[in-house]
Amino acid sequence: MKYKNLHKQYFYLIIVGVASFLVTNCAPKKYTNTKINTTYIEVANTIETNSDIDAFLKPYRDHITNDLSKILAYNPQDLDKAAERWQNPMTNFYADAIFEIAAPVFEQRTGKKIDFCLLNYGGIRATIAKGAITTRTAYDIMPFENNAIVLGLKGESVYELANFIIANKVAHPLSGIEIFVDKNQLVKDIKINNQSIDKNKTYYVITNDYLAKGGDKMDFLLKSAENYSLDYKLRNMFIAYFTKIDTLNPSAKPRIIFE
Amino acid sequence: MKRRDFIIQTSAATAITLTGFGLSSFSSAKTKRITILHTNDTHSHLDTFPQTDAKFPNQGGAAKRATIFNKVKSENPNTLILDAGDMFQGTPYFNYYGGELEIKVMNMLKYDAGTLGNHEFDNGVNSLAEQIQKANFDIINANYDFKNTLMDGLTKPYKVFMKDGIKIGVFGLGIKLEGLVNKSEYGETVWNNPIEIAQDVTRILKNDLKCDLIICLSHLGYKFGGNSQMISDLDLASKTKNIDLIIGGHTHTFLEKPTIILNAEQKEVIINQVGCYGVRVGQIDFYFDEFKNKSTTARVINV
Numbered sequence: 001m002k003y004k005n006l007h008k009q010y011f012y013l014i015i016v017g018v019a020s021f022l023v024t025n026c027a028p029k030k031y032t033n034t035k036i037n038t039t040y041i042e043v044a045n046t047i048e049t050n051s052d053i054d055a056f057l058k059p060y061r062d063h064i065t066n067d068l069s070k071i072l073a074y075n076p077q078d079l080d081k082a083a084e085r086w087q088n089p090m091t092n093f094y095a096d097a098i099f100e101i102a103a104p105v106f107e108q109r110t111g112k113k114i115d116f117c118l119l120n121y122g123g124i125r126a127t128i129a130k131g132a133i134t135t136r137t138a139y140d141i142m143p144f145e146n147n148a149i150v151l152g153l154k155g156e157s158v159y160e161l162a163n164f165i166i167a168n169k170v171a172h173p174l175s176g177i178e179i180f181v182d183k184n185q186l187v188k189d190i191k192i193n194n195q196s197i198d199k200n201k202t203y204y205v206i207t208n209d210y211l212a213k214g215g216d217k218m219d220f221l222l223k224s225a226e227n228y229s230l231d232y233k234l235r236n237m238f239i240a241y242f243t244k245i246d247t248l249n250p251s252a253k254p255r256i257i258f259e
Numbered sequence: 260m261k262r263r264d265f266i267i268q269t270s271a272a273t274a275i276t277l278t279g280f281g282l283s284s285f286s287s288a289k290t291k292r293i294t295i296l297h298t299n300d301t302h303s304h305l306d307t308f309p310q311t312d313a314k315f316p317n318q319g320g321a322a323k324r325a326t327i328f329n330k331v332k333s334e335n336p337n338t339l340i341l342d343a344g345d346m347f348q349g350t351p352y353f354n355y356y357g358g359e360l361e362i363k364v365m366n367m368l369k370y371d372a373g374t375l376g377n378h379e380f381d382n383g384v385n386s387l388a389e390q391i392q393k394a395n396f397d398i399i400n401a402n403y404d405f406k407n408t409l410m411d412g413l414t415k416p417y418k419v420f421m422k423d424g425i426k427i428g429v430f431g432l433g434i435k436l437e438g439l440v441n442k443s444e445y446g447e448t449v450w451n452n453p454i455e456i457a458q459d460v461t462r463i464l465k466n467d468l469k470c471d472l473i474i475c476l477s478h479l480g481y482k483f484g485g486n487s488q489m490i491s492d493l494d495l496a497s498k499t500k501n502i503d504l505i506i507g508g509h510t511h512t513f514l515e516k517p518t519i520i521l522n523a524e525q526k527e528v529i530i531n532q533v534g535c536y537g538v539r540v541g542q543i544d545f546y547f548d549e550f551k552n553k554s555t556t557a558r559v560i561n562v
Contacts, residue, residue: 030549030550031291031424031425031471031547031548031549032547032548032549032550033471033472033503033545033546033547033558034290034546034547034548034557034558034559035545035546035558035559035560035561036529036543036544036545036546036558036559036560036561037543037544037546037561038516038517038529038531038541038542038543038544038560038561038562039541039542040533040539040540040541040542041327041331041539041540041541041542042318042538042539043307043318043319043320043323043324043327043537043538043539043540044317044318044323045307045317045318047323047326047327048323048326049307049320049322049323049326050322050323050325050326050329051322052325052367053321053322053325053364053367053368054322056363056364056367057305057306057321057322057360057364060352060355060356060360061306063355064351064352064355067351068351078313079313080313080314125302125349126349127312127313127314128313129309129311129312129313130311130313131311136351139350139351139354140350143303143348143349143350143351143353143354144348144381145354145381145382167486168484168486169484209441210441213441213442213443214438214441215438215439215440215441216438216439217438
């Protein structure tokens with residue numbers, strides 16, 4: 001009896017064995033992720049240039065280079081918007097140049113004067129290397145097709161603007177305005193033309209149409225009562241500025257003054 | 260009784276041996292390797308930066324990137340090439356040719372898929388629709404609803420790739436456009452919450468389609484400052500499940516090494532991003548082994 005039972009058990013196990021053989025081998029295999037390796041490959045100078053890609057790009061590159069290689073000015077130092085935590089020569093130059101080029105255009109068309117300039121830090125898309133400034137430099141720092149726009153803002157909205165900048169801690173390019181910040185990181189005064197601003201007076205700010213339409217969450221700009229499109233691309237304004245100067249000499253004067 | 264137990268054990272051992280033998284004769288057990296190559300925020304930087312560049316001298320360039328891609332692919336044909344968005348805008352190539360060259364070069368580089376960044380909308384949603392029809396690779400996004408735009412039907416929420424028998428689910432997520440892109444550019448595009456969408460899509464990829472690996476192409480951004488309401492890759496990783504890898508973009512973040520975050524089920528998620536302008540390529544190799552008892556296998560992540 002005992003021997004017979006044992007035989008049955010053995011047979012049963014063989015069946016199980018064959019069944020599991022079929023399951024593991026003929027059903028789709030289950031693979032499990034056991035290891036992950038990660039690495040970065042730097043696209044360095046030493047890596048060979050693929051000739052197909054290079055040949056494809058060449059006619060387009062040559063055409064653009066031919067268009068944009070005209071030397072407009074000289075830049076004596078590397079400029080980088082991230083060089084300092086707050087405003088720096090790059091962000092200052094950016095706003096000062098637009099203010100300078102826009103001011104006579106706006107005055108001629110409207111008889112009004114621009115009070116200050118506000119642009120967006122994120123809009124500065126490149127550094128400017130020491131050396132020749134060409135038309136291409138203007139494309140590098142302002143690749144977007146945005147136009148200049150002048151908004152009439154009440155003094156109280158200018159306060160909202162200053163509070164927004166301080167709260168968000170972003171060094172948006174500014175020109176023609178001084179924001180004074182106390183030890184508690186609160187705006188205590190704002191000066192335009194060396195005078196504290198009046199909350200009920202209208203001030204004219206030159207900016208771009210991206211911000212004017214509510215870009216970068218600058219909602220206070222949507223409250224403007226007056227709106228003048230200059231129909232002038234910011235990139236072309238930079239080209240006009242570079243053409244006007246010989247050497248780029250950015251101001252280091254802070255526009256946000258911390259106590 | 261004792262003797263019977265002994266025999267049963269011996270028989271069971273034989274059966275296991277038989278199975279093992281059968282396995283090697285049926286098809287040999289091997290480790291499979293899936294390689295992911297990825298870029299983000301290339302921003303029309305098709306050319307190598309000039310030697311005079313203040314930040315990236317002699318770095319980047321699509322023709323050099325092609326050499327890297329070809330080399331990795333020749334070493335492992337089971338490679339996917341992915342991009343996490345903002346291929347457009349940043350050099351005169353985009354101003355002159357509207358994105359056509361970026362797409363055509365990505366075709367030549369044999370990208371498998373890409374997702375949409377906010378700068379893809381810079382010339383408006385209609386122009387984007389015109390350009391991406393030239394792509395030979397899939398444009399993958401699950402949280403932009405394009406049904407009332409010309410983009411309708413030109414993107415996929417996800418795609419499943421089969422490489423060496425491994426099922427890889429790839430889905431895409433895009434950043435909130437309001438406040439970042441003017442409405443005049445994105446038009447009637449509707450943005451949906453990426454975390455909710457990720458929960459739905461990963462359920463499909465994991466439970467219904469039985470993917471072995473799930474990758475999210477994200478243009479949400481790596482992380483944002485303290486008060487920001489923006490949803491980042493760090494948020495996405497911790498609040499979802501079933502994602503193995505998030506390939507990120509938007510914030511131009513150069514990481515020292517990929518970040519590992521625990522998801523809602525306390526499982527690891529890798530977040531990776533390779534800065535910007537095509538000066539770096541990310542490579543991630545996933546190794547797969549066959550196991551009968553999945554719960555006993557551990558995963559090693561080398562970052």
